[in-house]
Amino acid sequence: MAVLGTGTSNGGCSLLHAAGLGYGASLALDLPVTVRLLDKKPRKELDDSDNLLGTILSVWTQSGRPTPEGDLYWSVKSEIPPRQGLKSSSAVAVAAIKALCDASDYSLENADIVDVAAAAQLACGVSITGSYGDSWAALEGGWKLVDSNAEDARSGVLLESPGPNSDDWNVLIVCRGDRENRPQIEDFSFHQQAFVQALNALQEGNDLVALTWNGRGVVGALNDPIGRKLTNDAFVNGARAAGVSGSGPAIVIFSPSVNTQSIQQLKKWYSRAGDVELIETKIINAEMASVEE
Numbered sequence: 001m002a003v004l005g006t007g008t009s010n011g012g013c014s015l016l017h018a019a020g021l022g023y024g025a026s027l028a029l030d031l032p033v034t035v036r037l038l039d040k041k042p043r044k045e046l047d048d049s050d051n052l053l054g055t056i057l058s059v060w061t062q063s064g065r066p067t068p069e070g071d072l073y074w075s076v077k078s079e080i081p082p083r084q085g086l087k088s089s090s091a092v093a094v095a096a097i098k099a100l101c102d103a104s105d106y107s108l109e110n111a112d113i114v115d116v117a118a119a120a121q122l123a124c125g126v127s128i129t130g131s132y133g134d135s136w137a138a139l140e141g142g143w144k145l146v147d148s149n150a151e152d153a154r155s156g157v158l159l160e161s162p163g164p165n166s167d168d169w170n171v172l173i174v175c176r177g178d179r180e181n182r183p184q185i186e187d188f189s190f191h192q193q194a195f196v197q198a199l200n201a202l203q204e205g206n207d208l209v210a211l212t213w214n215g216r217g218v219v220g221a222l223n224d225p226i227g228r229k230l231t232n233d234a235f236v237n238g239a240r241a242a243g244v245s246g247s248g249p250a251i252v253i254f255s256p257s258v259n260t261q262s263i264q265q266l267k268k269w270y271s272r273a274g275d276v277e278l279i280e281t282k283i284i285n286a287e288m289a290s291v292e293e
Contacts, residue, residue: 001040004068007098009033009091010284011080012137013173013245013252015210016202018148019188020195020217024133025202025210026087027163028141028284029171029252031080033088035095037103038073046074047082052089055124056096059116066104081277083179085246089126090134093117110139114153128185132156134246142286145202164207166283170257173279174230174270176249183221183247191220208241208254215243215251222248230273237269238262 011031018024035053048054053074061067074096080088097113100106108116118130127134129148136144136153142163150156188195194217201210219228227244234242234253239262241254255263270278 001038001042003036004039004072005037005099005101005103007035007095007100007102009095009098009138010141011091012087012134013211014085014214014218014243015143015207016133016145016195016198016214017188017218017221017246018129018131018133018146019183019185019221020192020214021199022148023145023158023199024129024131024148025143025145026133026137027143027207027211028137028286029086030281030284031078031086031091031279033076033078033080033091033095033138035077035092035099036075037068037096037099038075039068039070041073042075044075046076048074050089050124050126052092052120052124052126053096056093056116056120057100059120059123060097060100063116065100066106067100068103081175081250081279084175084250085179085244085248086173086250087131087134087138087246089121090117090131091138093120094135094138110136111152111154113139118153128182140286141284143207145199159202160286161205161207162286163283164254166285168257169283170255170263171281171283172253172255172263172266172270173281174251174253174273175277175279176227176230176251177275179247179249188217188221191217193217194220211243211252211254212241213243215245218244218246218248224248227251230270233269233273234266237266239266
């Protein structure tokens with residue numbers, strides 16, 4: 001079995017859900033993904049129930065881009081819990097497209113990778129907005145505020161930032177089991193004020209304030225009182241920012257790295273919260289050079 005191509009990416013968390021106002025932003029987190037394109041079926045069975053990888057290959061070939069000959073198979077190694085709102089679909093899509101580029105000796109600019117990822121995610125139903133901000137975070141780190149209704153990924157970028165300094169923040173993720181329902185865009189319409197506050201915070205450079213306001217809007221859209229309580233618990237135990245990510249159910253919590261006592265208290269508190277899994281990670285900052293270009 002030969003590896004024809006390899007691509008890598010990472011997960012992230014929401015700063016602004018694109019279904020709220022039509023603008024989206026996600027912050028890159030150190031949740032790595034590796035996708036390989038193979039010439040034979042791997043031993044480990046692939047979990048691709050939404051046919052995301054098959055859709056990516058279809059979108060790729062239909063565009064006339066070169067494709068390796070013969071039967072093609074995928075393998076995925078991911079540290080992102082699926083169906084948690086931690087951008088697993090965007091990360092897998094981005095890594096798979098990079099693997100296709102590698103296998104075909106074909107070059108795509110990052111904006112073009114985001115466009116292919118958005119088209120595939122919309123086509124197979126894993127995204128209701130295209131998840132442009134998620135894919136940018138999976139590619140470049142930091143965050144970009146994007147207009148989901150723009151003509152393409154390149155023209156859709158409105159603001160960008162390397163993100164809060166990774167050394168300054170501890171990131172704790174509370175995973176709460178599989179997502180039971182995928183929300184519809186209309187579910188967000190009654191909670192726009194929270195998303196407006198998140199957008200204003202991003203425009204003012206207060207990205208973690210945006211995360212908290214966005215989370216308040218999302219728990220309303222999801223009708224998730226347990227998520228609201230668990231988020232509030234984070235502040236009681238010393239967190240500076242917390243909110244449900246994506247369409248849930250994971251909650252992402254930020255605490256100053258120097259405040260080790262609060263970090264330990266948060267982990268202790270949520271370890272007693274029932275059927276949850278805790279993941280400790282960090283921010284991936286975008287390089288300033290890419291932000292200034």
